[in-house]
Amino acid sequence: MTTVSGPAGTPRRPLAGYIVGSVGLRRPSADAWRTAGITVLCVAVAVGLAALLVTFADGSPVEVVDALFTGSVADTAGWSQTLVNAAPLLLVALGACIANRAGVFNIGQEGQLLIGAMVGCFVALRLQGPGWIVITVALVAAAFGGGAWSGISAAMYYTRGTNVVVTTLLLTFIAAQVVQFAVNSPSLLQEEGMGSGPARPQSDAVPDYLRLASFGQYPDLTIGVGVIVAVVATVVLAVLLARSRWGFRLTMLGLNPMAARHAGVRASRLGGSALVLSGAFAGLAGGVILLGTVFRLQPAISNNFGWDGLLVALVARSRPGLALPVAVLFGALRSGSSYLAATGVPDYLVDVVQALLVLAFVVPPVLSTLWARRLRNRAPVADTPARPTAAAPAKEEVQV
């Protein structure tokens, strides 16, 4: 009855099965339905609140909703923008997935992304050569930059035991200062100035031939190289985490470091490299933003992509396959919000609206869990004290 070891278990899953599995599409449980329901409700509430806020600010709520929709998913132009936003989010999230799997919690992606963008910018502006070579080198250098930045945290943790959360966070602020310094020093990356007016705190623009190509022409759907890189990386990472020896060891390290050590895993090497790799993904995201959309280094180039990417990984519960749709969703929120800003709604309101919507997508799983627990606790309260002495309800005793 209980000792079954034969082929009755799960059949071998083909690759597609793994990806579907890691996306979490296998069994929509009651919990999943509840979460979906709560999500719809939350989004409705968020949109309602946003509309209310806009009304107070003398705007038109209908136009707000319309703008959010038009800017993100209403047409191919909206989708194009959404994908542009999704690519760096996804890259950052993939890195976070790796670190989380290994049980080291990197929250400094924003800084790693900045450093990556800076290093990439340096290479792109200084290196001479054919476009595709320079682009490749610049992206790789960006990844190295981000990796080195998180590598500092790894070194501090594995030699001195300094908390990773603390160091990655603090290094983010240092990264911001470093970039400020770089774009304010003419000898480093500050722009030459075109003769008109003083030089601003930003780098020169990356020449046209070094910008990431995209396929498709406005108003058709355009897909940038950044998106392609991110999607390919997602598939590769999903497979590696699920099926490779590296992924196995990483998972083991994250779940039980002692057992991992017993099995021959050196935490400082595997965990440290996971942290470096997660920084490298953030750095790569910085490179993609630089060469794909912004084209010059500015202190604000990171634009919260690091924080949001981390959020994507958390919502996706560190599963690359799930991070893909979540990143697209967060990308849509971004493009919708920027479209909204373009319609003349004040910036601060746009930020509030975006934050509300992000919350609407992050909170439901938590609410759902709390609710489930509540239901379980609540039920008997009405039941127990009601029958103090109603001894042995008249159910037959012999049941065997």
Next chain:
Amino acid sequence: MSHDRARTDGPAPALELRGISKRYGPVVACDAVDLTVQRGEVHGLLGENGAGKSTLMKVLLGLVHADAGEILRDGARVEVHTPLQAAELGLGMVHQHFSLIEPLTVWENVALGEPGRVDRNTICADVEAVGARYGLAVDPTATVERLSAGERQRVELIKALRRDPKVLVLDEPTSVLTIAESAALFEVLRTAVAAEGRGVILISHKLAEITAATDVVSVLRRGRLAFHCRTADTSAPELARQMVGRDVSLRAEGAALGLVVTDDPAKHLTPVLAGGLGAVPAEPPAPEASADVPGTAALALHGLCVAGPDGRTLLDHLDLEVATGEIVALYGVEGNGQATLGDLLSGLMAPDAGEVRVDGRPVSLDRPGALHHAGVGVIPEDRHRSGVVLDMSVADNLVMTDLRRFSGRLLMRRAQIRAQAEELVERFAIRTPSVDAPLRTLSGGNQQRVVLARELSANPVVLVAAQPTHGLDVGAIEDMYARLREAAASGVAVLLISTELEEVMALASRIAVISSGRITGVLDVADASPQRLGMLVGGEAA
């Protein structure tokens, strides 16, 4: 079954479970189980690994929701959906696996989960009072991570007893206590229970404990209630048969079950070793012979020194050799360095001084996995801590230490892993719905078997087995002993770390005694007597 328990006279039983069923997918963990606990009664609950004992108790404690059945407390039907409700109803439980928070102190752990204000002094006083009352002395201000397994077990017991439960469930509470310790505990518990009218459900694989400490006993087999009677009317062999469904040889295995008379184990056990092994494969022929040949030591420990984080000496120039084909027991009172040595041989720590040689070659101890690579298999004392990853599958846990064998350049070979896992599940009778099930969903004893299967199947040169029979049922213990002997017979050097005198005497050819991190003496089993061992354990040379 229930008719022979039905009592028409007297007050309603303290606790009654009726028709409790619980199914996990295809696995029926509990199948319409009835159980009655009277006031002042200790009720023994027996069953093979995976029979459904823990599940039944978790239903009672509100940790698992039954599919069917009802719970009556003092004759009134109650609903138990959360552990808090269970606590309000006066139900308490000591779990099979430790549930202590290691960085916290003893008193903090004891207070954890209690509603209301926490007052350090009252709780410390309580811990000491309960400890004195039940013979469970432990320092309330000690940090749990510094405590030995036996001390942790005492903390768990104190935590449950302090809440003054009307019905107390003990799920294998004594697996890490020695037989003497648990005997003392149950004596006190029994009188206290009778005097205060509490009910106790005791789950244990140690038949001696059940026959000595319980009033009635129920046996679960594959989720069903298979047998129930007053303890006085039955015997250990009968219970073993009811549990497994066949006759079990309770000879040497009796040691682990606490069935061997302890007055003079040497005299008592000699005939067992000489030829009474029954169905068990023949014992290694004269293992002592190989032990005398110099230079063949498969495992040699030289001058191992380890100091704890607080500067306390854990291992003090420890020297020990185990030859191929020999079973050497490391015997001593718990907490004298066995855990440290186990960690060291699992590759979890490097010593401050000293070296470990396997087959004559020194092993670099600060490289993780080096010992395993050199051929040292380890069954760690605390399997949950370093032996398994609970959230990975049974198959993954079975191949975890040997990944290279089961992967190509980059990817794991899933088919090969499955095949290996299915073979081991079959060979070691691990009860699991599939090899893909998360290890967490296996019963406690079956989790143990996964570790045993993995370490034994790796064809080790040296096998270190720390308390290898903890948590195993009668049949599995029988099997375990056979495997250890088989391993030794095939040339493996076996180091058995044990706190049970009887087990040590039954299995080993030489006994090394550890006290305060030092080897105080090594005796051939023929020369060992409880008196001499006792002196060595106390730290004197015999």
